[in-house]
Amino acid sequence: MNAPLAQRIPFPPGLRDTLAAMLGERFTTAAAPCGHHGHDESHFPDAVPDAVAFPESTEEVSAIVRACAAHGVPLIPFGAGSSLEGHVLAVRGGLSMDFTRMNRVLAVNVEDLDCRVEPGVTRKQLNAVLHGSGLFFPIDPGADASLGGMCATRASGTNAVRYGTMREVVLGLTVVLADGSVIRTGGRARKSSAGYDLTRLFVGSEGTLGIMTEITLRLSPVPEAVAAAVCAFPTVDDAVQTVIQTIQMGVPIARIELLDAMMVRATNAYSKTTLREAPMLFFEFHGSPASVKEQAQTVQELAAGNGGLDFEWAEQPEDRSRLWAARHSALFATIALRPGARALTTDVCVPISCLADCIAATEQDLATTGLVRTIVGHVGDGNFHVVLLVDPEDEDEIERAEAASRRIVQHALDMGGTCTGEHGIGIGKQDFLVAEHGPAVDVMRTIKRALDPANLLNPGKVVPGL
Amino acid sequence: MNAPLAQRIPFPPGLRDTLAAMLGERFTTAAAPCGHHGHDESHFPDAVPDAVAFPESTEEVSAIVRACAAHGVPLIPFGAGSSLEGHVLAVRGGLSMDFTRMNRVLAVNVEDLDCRVEPGVTRKQLNAVLHGSGLFFPIDPGADASLGGMCATRASGTNAVRYGTMREVVLGLTVVLADGSVIRTGGRARKSSAGYDLTRLFVGSEGTLGIMTEITLRLSPVPEAVAAAVCAFPTVDDAVQTVIQTIQMGVPIARIELLDAMMVRATNAYSKTTLREAPMLFFEFHGSPASVKEQAQTVQELAAGNGGLDFEWAEQPEDRSRLWAARHSALFATIALRPGARALTTDVCVPISCLADCIAATEQDLATTGLVRTIVGHVGDGNFHVVLLVDPEDEDEIERAEAASRRIVQHALDMGGTCTGEHGIGIGKQDFLVAEHGPAVDVMRTIKRALDPANLLNPGKVVPGL
Numbered sequence: 001m002n003a004p005l006a007q008r009i010p011f012p013p014g015l016r017d018t019l020a021a022m023l024g025e026r027f028t029t030a031a032a033p034c035g036h037h038g039h040d041e042s043h044f045p046d047a048v049p050d051a052v053a054f055p056e057s058t059e060e061v062s063a064i065v066r067a068c069a070a071h072g073v074p075l076i077p078f079g080a081g082s083s084l085e086g087h088v089l090a091v092r093g094g095l096s097m098d099f100t101r102m103n104r105v106l107a108v109n110v111e112d113l114d115c116r117v118e119p120g121v122t123r124k125q126l127n128a129v130l131h132g133s134g135l136f137f138p139i140d141p142g143a144d145a146s147l148g149g150m151c152a153t154r155a156s157g158t159n160a161v162r163y164g165t166m167r168e169v170v171l172g173l174t175v176v177l178a179d180g181s182v183i184r185t186g187g188r189a190r191k192s193s194a195g196y197d198l199t200r201l202f203v204g205s206e207g208t209l210g211i212m213t214e215i216t217l218r219l220s221p222v223p224e225a226v227a228a229a230v231c232a233f234p235t236v237d238d239a240v241q242t243v244i245q246t247i248q249m250g251v252p253i254a255r256i257e258l259l260d261a262m263m264v265r266a267t268n269a270y271s272k273t274t275l276r277e278a279p280m281l282f283f284e285f286h287g288s289p290a291s292v293k294e295q296a297q298t299v300q301e302l303a304a305g306n307g308g309l310d311f312e313w314a315e316q317p318e319d320r321s322r323l324w325a326a327r328h329s330a331l332f333a334t335i336a337l338r339p340g341a342r343a344l345t346t347d348v349c350v351p352i353s354c355l356a357d358c359i360a361a362t363e364q365d366l367a368t369t370g371l372v373r374t375i376v377g378h379v380g381d382g383n384f385h386v387v388l389l390v391d392p393e394d395e396d397e398i399e400r401a402e403a404a405s406r407r408i409v410q411h412a413l414d415m416g417g418t419c420t421g422e423h424g425i426g427i428g429k430q431d432f433l434v435a436e437h438g439p440a441v442d443v444m445r446t447i448k449r450a451l452d453p454a455n456l457l458n459p460g461k462v463v464p465g466l
Numbered sequence: 467m468n469a470p471l472a473q474r475i476p477f478p479p480g481l482r483d484t485l486a487a488m489l490g491e492r493f494t495t496a497a498a499p500c501g502h503h504g505h506d507e508s509h510f511p512d513a514v515p516d517a518v519a520f521p522e523s524t525e526e527v528s529a530i531v532r533a534c535a536a537h538g539v540p541l542i543p544f545g546a547g548s549s550l551e552g553h554v555l556a557v558r559g560g561l562s563m564d565f566t567r568m569n570r571v572l573a574v575n576v577e578d579l580d581c582r583v584e585p586g587v588t589r590k591q592l593n594a595v596l597h598g599s600g601l602f603f604p605i606d607p608g609a610d611a612s613l614g615g616m617c618a619t620r621a622s623g624t625n626a627v628r629y630g631t632m633r634e635v636v637l638g639l640t641v642v643l644a645d646g647s648v649i650r651t652g653g654r655a656r657k658s659s660a661g662y663d664l665t666r667l668f669v670g671s672e673g674t675l676g677i678m679t680e681i682t683l684r685l686s687p688v689p690e691a692v693a694a695a696v697c698a699f700p701t702v703d704d705a706v707q708t709v710i711q712t713i714q715m716g717v718p719i720a721r722i723e724l725l726d727a728m729m730v731r732a733t734n735a736y737s738k739t740t741l742r743e744a745p746m747l748f749f750e751f752h753g754s755p756a757s758v759k760e761q762a763q764t765v766q767e768l769a770a771g772n773g774g775l776d777f778e779w780a781e782q783p784e785d786r787s788r789l790w791a792a793r794h795s796a797l798f799a800t801i802a803l804r805p806g807a808r809a810l811t812t813d814v815c816v817p818i819s820c821l822a823d824c825i826a827a828t829e830q831d832l833a834t835t836g837l838v839r840t841i842v843g844h845v846g847d848g849n850f851h852v853v854l855l856v857d858p859e860d861e862d863e864i865e866r867a868e869a870a871s872r873r874i875v876q877h878a879l880d881m882g883g884t885c886t887g888e889h890g891i892g893i894g895k896q897d898f899l900v901a902e903h904g905p906a907v908d909v910m911r912t913i914k915r916a917l918d919p920a921n922l923l924n925p926g927k928v929v930p931g932l
Binding site for chain 2: 109111112113114153154155156160164165167168177181182183184185187188189190191192193194195196197198200201203204205209220221223244247248249250252287288290291294347349350351352353381382383416417418419420421422423424425429432433436437438439440441442443444446447448449450451462463
């Protein structure tokens with residue numbers, strides 16, 4: 001773990017008074033809310049902020065940033081707290097800015113397939129608002145994350161193989177900069193060549209370059225037909241070969257997810273499913289009825305060629321929902337294999353041709369570690385997660401898990417992959433960022449220093465040494 | 467026109483000697499090659515560089531950048547010279563860096579649907595190399611532009627409605643920075659959350675932040691079936707309504723292009739076609755045979771509902787090629803309406819729901835100007851071009867055309883659109899950049915200053931006041 005040592009300054013009484021006067025009960029230094037904002041779903045130790053603010057508008061965010069800047073106090077944006085990489089941990093103390101109260105869907109433009117939201121809106125909340133409009137928001141990381149957090153980490157998930165990631169669907173942003181000034185990036189046109197792509201610079205910047213206060217998102221038409229199925233395979237490799245062939249044939253599949261046998265066992269126990277305990281793919285097909293039929297037939301043939309058993313179809317919408325709810329519970333299902341454990345989750349993503357080798361090398365390596373673990377992944381993108389269970393009190397086990405994680409990342413980098421497909425760098429992967437990008441990290445540092453010279457926006461995240 | 471006044475310094479003899487020693491005949495200060503590198507396809511006056519270099523490797527580009535930096539001499543990357551916004555004009559003098567000799571396709575990974583190229587490779591050259599591989603490179607701006615230039619301007623074109631723009635297909639870059647150091651951004655994984663998205667920052671930066679020397683691109687499978695057709699409509703509005711309905715229904719159409727009646731007349735004259743001289747849509751459908759049939763049927767029904775005549779199908783591959791060659795000759799066909807004229811081309815892009823109003827307002831406005839012009843566009847993206855013909859000797863006419871262009875942009879911005887969908891800012895649209903993005907332009911300027919403090923990389927482009 002390479003979390004920087006805490007370099008905390010005491011919370012200035014003048015700032016406390018300013019924020020209390022500005023926000024009333026929406027500002028607190030009480031232990032319980034500060035504690036709640038000091039941890040996430042990662043395995044990193046808690047790092048509690050000194051205070052929490054609950055802004056309700058861009059103007060308030062701007063005023064809070066100005067006040068914190070005047071006192072040199074760090075700011076950490078907080079969405080749903082579902083980060084797996086310690087993004088919300090207040091490793092230098094400071095103010096946690098909770099976006100729960102900025103959770104309005106500001107506009108839905110059905111005819112343009114876009115919407116504008118505040119960052120505290122969660123993906124499920126947005127889809128509830130869109131219900132009946134003929135549109136949906138496809139990015140689905142499993143957790144009911146906030147859209148601000150999903151922007152900040154460049155999130156993706158099960159639908160990304162067809163619908164892209166947050167990189168593709170964010171059209172524009174309102175951002176409060178480190179000095180409190182407010183800018184708008186991008187716009188509602190589907191494409192633009194007007195200047196530097198600041199939208200994409202802020203997406204994935206993990207709150208370190210600016211604080212997003214409005215997000216314009218591209219939506220997708222609800223497909224006319226949807227079909228979901230599962231298919232068991234003799235080995236993980238057979239399943240992965242099916243994925244590779246599906247992608248290489250250009251089948252516009254909406255979801256294609258791998259679970260290893262241990263993950264299926266954990267899912268059965270946790271989600272009361274009765275899936276065969278074997279390596280398995282979960283599929284979903286979107287399109288016109290004819291197109292869905294055609295896609296499904298192609299993939300069934302590929303699966304059969306790799307020893308796959310018959311597809312089991314989730315015919316009804318409720319069956320589909322149950323299936324994907326089970327898939328989305330993978331993290332908690334794994335943790336339930338060993339009560340009291342915390343999860344260290346890897347997130348490598350490799351070129352699709354290397355996926356089988358990468359997973360095989362990873363499995364072989366893990367077999368020697370004795371760690372309880374599952375493998376689950378968005379394999380259509382070449383992205384998979386190993387969930388390693390650790391006893392949070394057992395330093396030796398944590399070290400073994402972290403060493404295994406380092407080796408998994410190294411395998412992936414050696415194959416031209418990335419250390420993180422969708423979870424972000426946070427506090428735990430800064431060394432990997434350097435291993436992956438080398439001198440390009442110096443450019444990231446130059447940009448961070450230019451936009452946040454006092455290093456107050458989520459300090460200690462993404463760029464090492466800041 | 468807001469091209470900055472030339473602030474030229476004499477080309478330093480010491481630099482000339484260094485580059486001549488380094489590059490031999492691949493460095494020149496001769497009038498003819500300098501003149502050739504001092505203009506593009508825009509209507510802006512020539513601005514001739516003091517010298518031209520023809521590097522052959524990243525290492526040479528780095529060495530040239532270091533040498534120019536040591537002498538404070540500007541550098542202008544030059545691809546195919548097909549810019550419509552003056553990107554290659556040496557408005558502050560300096561060295562034009564011609565990438566003609568860096569035109570190797572370095573790798574094609576069929577199984578991963580990607581490739582790595584040098585920036586001088588043109589899109590047609592790449593597709594020739596890919597012929598028979600089952601893959602193609604879909605981004606098609608019409609001109610046989612270099613891929614480096616297409617990256618630099620975030621180009622798109624006829625296929626973008628389905629396949630995206632250079633923003634979506636560039637996976638990674640090798641970039642020489644202003645100090646001559648070399649970085650690699652992105653990678654071959656389909657997605658990544660590893661740090662700031664430098665790839666997207668350089669794509670569209672028009673050579674002002676760094677010089678690309680290698681580009682990793684995502685490729686697409688050649689569709690199993692392709693069908694193309696044209697359809698004439700009573701009015702432009704009828705055609706545009708068909709487009710809007712097609713996009714709103716989520717039809718995965720590959721190309722949907724508008725030509726107004728004058729554009730069709732110009733095309734018939736220039737490309738020897740016999741199209742009906744009426745507002746017209748050009749379509750192309752990609753997919754499985756069943757999917758293509760389904761898409762075509764849907765769009766035919768929509769067209770019929772808007773008064774469209776019967777589809778005329780281009781059945782054979784040669785017919786399709788002729789059709790798209792005619793479409794791609796739009797600029798030259800328009801210029802041929804008035805020999806000796808130069809073209810001022812607008813490039814607005816608006817949310818699809820505003821497209822009909824935007825084009826109607828544009829047509830109404832232009833009717834009062836007396837200018838010869840055509841309208842042609844990638845309307846599936848909400849992007850259209852007005853090609854205004856001007857006598858390059860007639861300052862009054864140029865001023866009238868520029869005033870009309872300003873009004874067209876203002877219409878588009880008022881509707882939430884952008885001043886440029888695909889051509890870039892260059893020297894002519896810097897005021898529009900400010901009108902569109904306001905204070906966000908200050909962030910662009912901050913980034914430019916941080917990455918190129920001496921302002922030597924394509925100075926006078928994109929960011930006003932630099």
